[in-house]
Amino acid sequence: MEDGTNVPVATAPPPPVGTDSEGNLNLPSNPQFFGKMDPNHRHATAIVNGEIITGTDIDQRYALFANANAGKLTPEEQTRLRAQVLRNLIDETLEIQEAKSADITVESDEVDQRFAYVAQQNMGKxxxxxxxxxxxxxxxxxxxxxxxxGEIAWQHLLRKNVQPFINVSDAEVREMLDRMKADKGTQEFHLGEIYLAATDETKPAILANATKIVEQLRKGGSFVAYARQYSQASTAAVGGDLGWIRLGQLPGPIAAAASGMGPGQLAGPIEVPGGYSIIYVIDKRQVMTADPRDAILSLKQISISFVKGTPERDAAARASTFATMVKDIHGCGQVDAAAAKIGASVVANDQINARDLPVALQDTILKLAVGEATPPFGSVEDGVRVLLLCGRDDPKVDNGPSFDQLQTQLEDDRVNKRAQTYLRDLRRDAVIEYN
Structure with a gap:
């Protein structure tokens, strides 16, 4: 046009401040903050899509978790835990809200039944x-x-909105079963996991948090309690319990760490795709092989005690007499008469699972022939005792999971991965006001 009108040329809008042309964050390495900021400040309460999380909600949930650590938390850890509790309550609120929007109702009876189960299983109350x-x-x-x-609502929601769209083919299950048969005799692990999600930007902070969790666990913190509060995997509801898993089913970094671990050992933080994991070996066994620790034992315990203040020399002499007496016992039929001669007490139990014995005793007991006894063990304060093996029912060979069990396991793993994405989407779309 020649009338002098300036026609604007169409151009792509510039990327938002702080991003590059592809939308990736482009953050300065040395940011200068404008205004005052207290890095130790933690918001006390929040409103999540219009629903209030009160200070009392946070205090009561914090107390529930802090008690599991027997007061071993430092002031810094207490501050970090309160922030984590608030994040957990926000996620919990989002899960309940999403379930409600999907017309999912959690009946009070179902909550009461789970509460009763927790009371009995975890606290014996x-x-x-x-x-x-x-x-x-x-x-x-x-x-x-x-x-x-919240846990029940989320489980119901996943069953409705995620599980129906998870497909594990029969061919996949058969392939896995064939692989298990080929792996017969290799090790299988019963693991607990605490999973913390992280992005490239949050990795340093999440790693520091995971390291602190490991420190607390090594000091005696409850793995189950930490998993329920911190883990972002769906297994958080069951204290992080992954069940029995072969190393080939695990991400490479976790498999590498677990391969050299034994029951009761802890490893982490381990970097995995999407974040960090802390793993705890609850137990281990061999695939499709009978575990000797599943044997049912018939035992007699013979013990002597010492009067408080008994001199070490006198106690040692009586313990020596006790050891000699035990050596002369030939079979459980002679135990009661022999014990009566030196004032020893006898306790019998015909239904002891070998794996329920203290780890230090398991190997010793399982090497005994019927009629043999362990060496004497104990102390002047606790008394001296021996265990006599009166019978043993060996376990049957474990044939591994059935087709249906394995298919369920594979489906659960995929549901867990989808659940993490689902919750991230809920956080992204939420309207959250902090007070």
Missing amino acids: DPAALETYLGTIGSSGASLKRQIR
């Missing part, structure tokens, strides 16, 4: 006693029940 106990530590039954409600 009935529900009423657990309610009272929670009040004494600054928490409440309502706080724990809300956590349980």
Whole structure:
């Protein structure tokens, strides 16, 4: 056109400040902050899509977790834990809200049944006693029940919106079964896992947090409690329990760490795709092979005790007489008469699972022939005792999981991966106001 009108040329809009042309974050290595900021400040409460999380909610959930650590948390760890508790409550709220929007209702009876199970399995208490106990530590039954409600709601939601779209073909399961048969005799691990998601930007902070968790676990912190509060995997609801897994089913870094570990050992933080994992070996066994520790034993315990203040020399002399007496016992039929001669007590148990014995005793007991006894063990304070093997029922060969069991295991693994993405999407779309 020649009329002098300036026609604008269409150009692509510039990328937002702080991003490159591909939308990736382009952050300065030495940022200068404008305004005052306290890096130790933690928001006390939040409103999640219009639903309030109160300071009491945070206090009671914090008390529930802090108690599991027997007061071993430093001030810095307490601050970090309160921030984590708030994040957990936000996620829990998002999960409950999403379940409600999907017309999923969690009945009170279902929550009460899970609460009763937790009371019995974890604390050996009935529900009423657990309610009272929670009040004494600054928490409440309502706080724990809300956590349980969130877990149940999320499980129901995954069954409705995720599980139907997970497909594990028969061919995949058969291939896995064939691989297991080929791996017969190799090791299988019963693992617990705490998974912390991380992006490239959050990796340093998440790694530091994971390292602190490992430190607390090594000091005696409850793995199950930490998994329930911190883990971002769906197994958090069961204390991080992954069940029995072969190394080939695990991500390479976790498999490499677990291969040299034994029951009761901890490893991490381990960098895995999408974040960091902390793993705990609950137990290990050989694939499709009978585990001697599953043997059912018939034992007689013969023990002597010492009067408080007994001199070491006198105790040693009596212990020597006791050891000689045990050597002369030939079979469990002679135990009661021999014990009576030196004032020893006898306790019999015909249904002891070898794996339930202290680890230090398992190997010794399993090497005994019927009628043989362990060497004497104990102390002046606790008394001296021996265990006599009276019978042993060896376990049957484990034929491994069935087709259906393995298919369920593979489906659960895929549901877990989808669940992590689902929750990330809920966080991204949420409207959260901090107070």
